[in-house]
Amino acid sequence: xxxxxxxKLEKILSEGHYGVTSxxxxxRGSNPEHIIKKAELIKDHVDAINITDNxxxxxxxxxxxxxxxxxxxxxxxxxxxxxxxxxxxALQSDILGAASFDIYNILCLxxxxxxxxxxxxxxxxxxxxxxxxxxxxxxxxxxxKFLSGDELDGxxxxxxxxxxxxxxxxxxxxxxxxxxxxxxxxxxIQTQCxxxxxxxxxxxxGVVDRGLHExxxxxxGLTPMKSVGMAKYMQKxxxxxxxxxxxxxxxxxxxxxxxxxxxxxxxxxSIQRLKEVEGVxxxxxxxxxxxxxxxxxxxxxxxxxxxxxx
Amino acid sequence: MIRSITQKKSxxxxxxxxxxxxxxxxxGCGTCTTLTRxxxxxxxxxxxxxxxQKGKIITGTTVVPVACDNLTRDFLREFGAQIDQxxxxxxTSCAFGVQTIARQLRKMVVPALDTLFIGKExxxxxxxxxxxxxxxxxxxxxxxxxxxxxxxxxxxNGPCGGTNHGKCEIDVAKDCVWTLIYNRLKELERLxxxxxxxxxxxHQGEPKPGKFKLPAA
Numbered sequence: 001x002x003x004x005x006x007x008k009l010e011k012i013l014s015e016g017h018y019g020v021t022s023x024x025x026x027x028r029g030s031n032p033e034h035i036i037k038k039a040e041l042i043k044d045h046v047d048a049i050n051i052t053d054n055x056x057x058x059x060x061x062x063x064x065x066x067x068x069x070x071x072x073x074x075x076x077x078x079x080x081x082x083x084x085x086x087x088x089x090a091l092q093s094d095i096l097g098a099a100s101f102d103i104y105n106i107l108c109l110x111x112x113x114x115x116x117x118x119x120x121x122x123x124x125x126x127x128x129x130x131x132x133x134x135x136x137x138x139x140x141x142x143x144x145k146f147l148s149g150d151e152l153d154g155x156x157x158x159x160x161x162x163x164x165x166x167x168x169x170x171x172x173x174x175x176x177x178x179x180x181x182x183x184x185x186x187x188x189i190q191t192q193c194x195x196x197x198x199x200x201x202x203x204x205x206g207v208v209d210r211g212l213h214e215x216x217x218x219x220x221g222l223t224p225m226k227s228v229g230m231a232k233y234m235q236k237x238x239x240x241x242x243x244x245x246x247x248x249x250x251x252x253x254x255x256x257x258x259x260x261x262x263x264x265x266x267x268x269x270s271i272q273r274l275k276e277v278e279g280v281x282x283x284x285x286x287x288x289x290x291x292x293x294x295x296x297x298x299x300x301x302x303x304x305x306x307x308x309x310x
Numbered sequence: 311m312i313r314s315i316t317q318k319k320s321x322x323x324x325x326x327x328x329x330x331x332x333x334x335x336x337x338g339c340g341t342c343t344t345l346t347r348x349x350x351x352x353x354x355x356x357x358x359x360x361x362x363q364k365g366k367i368i369t370g371t372t373v374v375p376v377a378c379d380n381l382t383r384d385f386l387r388e389f390g391a392q393i394d395q396x397x398x399x400x401x402t403s404c405a406f407g408v409q410t411i412a413r414q415l416r417k418m419v420v421p422a423l424d425t426l427f428i429g430k431e432x433x434x435x436x437x438x439x440x441x442x443x444x445x446x447x448x449x450x451x452x453x454x455x456x457x458x459x460x461x462x463x464x465x466x467n468g469p470c471g472g473t474n475h476g477k478c479e480i481d482v483a484k485d486c487v488w489t490l491i492y493n494r495l496k497e498l499e500r501l502x503x504x505x506x507x508x509x510x511x512x513h514q515g516e517p518k519p520g521k522f523k524l525p526a527a
Binding site for chain 2: 084088110112113115116124126127128129131132135136147163164165168169170172173176177179180183184192239240
């Protein structure tokens, strides 16, 4: 695939290396130290760092400002942008703001519903959806136009990503849905956390059969389990999450103090298996409030050192 | 048949609205709120009892046939004296009825209900919101099922990643509309309709507040 933006992540992927990304959630307050510290922990082991946008609808420091913090540290952010809170004027405006700070990656999402967060009575905006957002960024970047058709003075140079959940039902819809996202202009995908590898491989086969892996880079999403409790919570309470019983049984099989280590081990083994899956071009490691473990996972999975690019 | 779906305000909420208003005429509605048991004859009677016990003077009560109808004015005429004695009207119709009466009688009105949605009766005692009157109908492409109304995010390009065994991630009592659409289109052998990219919606199909005037014949 031809490189279209100054994104370091795009460059690495285009050169055929596995891409490695991770994410940091901004703090629930204005203190930037938190985000800086998290980024310090992982910066040498990943190519780009996603900054979540008020994830689970809990109000936090904004993704754009946190991305600028990363830029000031010389790092490569992925601006996550959800359509839940802003209409098309605000979204386009924030895209331009981010581009003015040379933020070169964007992940277009619809966002968790308000009812999960701290403002359940607030208005869900959803003026446009994640697919329309991706197409809008492409329109701004490739044609230099606003959604209205007006000309832009300065195009946002952004590598456009989106999420995909191979595990939500109906399963049969999930490959066609990816195809629709790719047709809308999505260039890379970070998937939902993968625990059911068989199902993921089945989905990937569908992706490869349709040639989508040649039009879009698929980064497999992974979140290490910290405990049996976390695994059970993910299995029962997180919609669209597929945690097979074997994962829980395996974590239960070790003593309590060793469950976190076992979780890391499962994550590393998963990456090793997924490396063999045709069409997987990288890994998105979401160690939730456990960023210090990312280097260990990356190293043990044979993804270190990260490629240096000019 | 479509119905205006309502729910009762709490007793505390009504007490606050009636603060300082001691002479009350209560008006129920014989149509939607009778059917949903939120504002028909038994509910009017219960309100009369509760408020009387709290020391309010109930100058009279009635249940009008259709509160939102322009004929309500004529129906209420025979209660003129009792209405005149009241310093407010407590109304157990939906907000369409409350606003109709407020316009007709020019008296302080207090709604006893919250109006939730315009519902379609989908089973005995079951009502679902199936249309939000957005003004830009796309159900010709979604198997006759509206995602704008029935998806919590109003998504028009397919389901989000939170579909949970065919239910919505935020409420297991509600179906994921995109699963319904998928099943319907599959049955009709029209799944290709789901491939179509829907452009950003026109949210100004009918700019709020909606207004319609019958054109001259």
